[in-house]
Amino acid sequence: MYNNKGLLIVISGPSGAGKGTVCRELLSHSDCNLELSVSATTRKPREGETEGVSYFFKEQEQFLRMIEEDAFIEYARVYDHYYGTPKEYVISKLEEGKDVILEIDVQGAMKVKKYFQDAVYIFIMPPSFEELKNRIIRRGTESAKDIKKRMRNAYEEICSVGNYDYVVLNDDVKAAASKISCVLTAEKCRLKRCKVDVNQYKEE
Amino acid sequence: MYNNKGLLIVISGPSGAGKGTVCRELLSHSDCNLELSVSATTRKPREGETEGVSYFFKEQEQFLRMIEEDAFIEYARVYDHYYGTPKEYVISKLEEGKDVILEIDVQGAMKVKKYFQDAVYIFIMPPSFEELKNRIIRRGTESAKDIKKRMRNAYEEICSVGNYDYVVLNDDVKAAASKISCVLTAEKCRLKRCKVDVNQYKEE
Numbered sequence: 001m002y003n004n005k006g007l008l009i010v011i012s013g014p015s016g017a018g019k020g021t022v023c024r025e026l027l028s029h030s031d032c033n034l035e036l037s038v039s040a041t042t043r044k045p046r047e048g049e050t051e052g053v054s055y056f057f058k059e060q061e062q063f064l065r066m067i068e069e070d071a072f073i074e075y076a077r078v079y080d081h082y083y084g085t086p087k088e089y090v091i092s093k094l095e096e097g098k099d100v101i102l103e104i105d106v107q108g109a110m111k112v113k114k115y116f117q118d119a120v121y122i123f124i125m126p127p128s129f130e131e132l133k134n135r136i137i138r139r140g141t142e143s144a145k146d147i148k149k150r151m152r153n154a155y156e157e158i159c160s161v162g163n164y165d166y167v168v169l170n171d172d173v174k175a176a177a178s179k180i181s182c183v184l185t186a187e188k189c190r191l192k193r194c195k196v197d198v199n200q201y202k203e204e
Numbered sequence: 205m206y207n208n209k210g211l212l213i214v215i216s217g218p219s220g221a222g223k224g225t226v227c228r229e230l231l232s233h234s235d236c237n238l239e240l241s242v243s244a245t246t247r248k249p250r251e252g253e254t255e256g257v258s259y260f261f262k263e264q265e266q267f268l269r270m271i272e273e274d275a276f277i278e279y280a281r282v283y284d285h286y287y288g289t290p291k292e293y294v295i296s297k298l299e300e301g302k303d304v305i306l307e308i309d310v311q312g313a314m315k316v317k318k319y320f321q322d323a324v325y326i327f328i329m330p331p332s333f334e335e336l337k338n339r340i341i342r343r344g345t346e347s348a349k350d351i352k353k354r355m356r357n358a359y360e361e362i363c364s365v366g367n368y369d370y371v372v373l374n375d376d377v378k379a380a381a382s383k384i385s386c387v388l389t390a391e392k393c394r395l396k397r398c399k400v401d402v403n404q405y406k407e408e
Binding site: 001002014122123125126128129132148151152154155158159161162164165166167168169178179181182183185186187189190191194196198200201202203 | 205206218326327329330332333336352355356358359362363365366368369370371372373382383385386387389390391393394395398400402404405406407
């Protein structure tokens with residue numbers, strides 16, 4: 001009755017919300033059916049990063065060709081480098097029946113939504129203004145001007161929460177991951193995702 | 205951010221699906237925030253039944269007056285007795301912030317839906333035709349004709365699954381209760397049920 005195809009779970013939110021930590025917690029506790037989507041990038045691998053695990057590392061020429069071939073669900077240029085979500089990778093995992101987590105910023109998430117209307121869109125909300133500010137400061141931004149700018153960006157990103165299906169307050173990483181895990185279980189039971197064959201219950 | 209009002213969870217399905225067993229399992233494991241709705245009835249208390257716990261026992265005259273006063277979310281006459289879901293009881297529990305489970309047949313559930321559009325509607329599906337038949341037989345119906353009639357009724361009830369938000373296969377009572385528990389957690393994170401105040405994240 002339940003669908004065999006995997007579920008695409010888009011986890012988004014402002015920088016400083018703790019998306020990455022929540023996703024790692026979720027992956028560490030859940031069964032092997034859950035996978036994190038791997039992005040492609042033109043930046044060079046850092047120490048300890050593995051091809052196909054951390055990223056798919058591409059030359060700029062390759063990446064641009066992939067853009068032309070419409071091989072990305074979404075991509076963005078951040079300063080000198082490109083980052084993108086390879087369409088084929090995500091689709092093949094879903095077809096295999098794996099649930100795929102896409103951890104992505106709000107701009108990226110909205111591009112994904114154009115492509116995957118039936119994915120599950122979850123917004124991670126920072127617990128408070130103060131905690132958001134602390135996290136942004138801890139990330140190593142120094143000047144008060146920079147902090148102000150990042151806080152303004154975070155606020156603008158938070159304003160896009162209305163585009164999501166679920167909102168999870170990240171006041172506790174374990175609790176937030178557990179809520180997302182429940183969202184996955186619940187979504188699989190949603191009528192629209194199930195194939196119910198009522199005729200099997202019909203007496204001849 | 206999460207709503208303080210309780211959630212109404214309507215658990216329905218054909219007779220023989222195991223609604224009652226799943227609800228008992230759910231209540232035995234969940235926190236004290238979950239309550240089973242108590243019905244009113246005109247039938248006499250059986251041994252061991254307690255007023256306000258098993259049922260609200262009413263005289264027929266009282267019950268008919270309550271119908272006139274529109275005091276029921278839904279009610280039905282089954283042979284010689286009336287059964288109904290008291291509106292005030294459910295609403296006051298929800299206002300207190302308690303989640304209320306309403307275990308009800310499909311006809312009743314559809315009446316509730318007219319009143320509570322934002323409740324969560326869960327359909328419990330029997331694991332198979334054979335198991336449904338076994339359960340109906342175990343309930344003590346004897347003649348083949350009766351069994352046939354009950355199976356036909358169950359099939360008709362199953363055909364109303366399209367009116368529900370979620371469908372939970374009851375192939376294992378613990379697993380089914382755990383899925384419903386996740387549906388509750390997930391529904392509380394749904395954007396439409398949350399009060400998100402984005403302005404608290406705005407830098408002055």
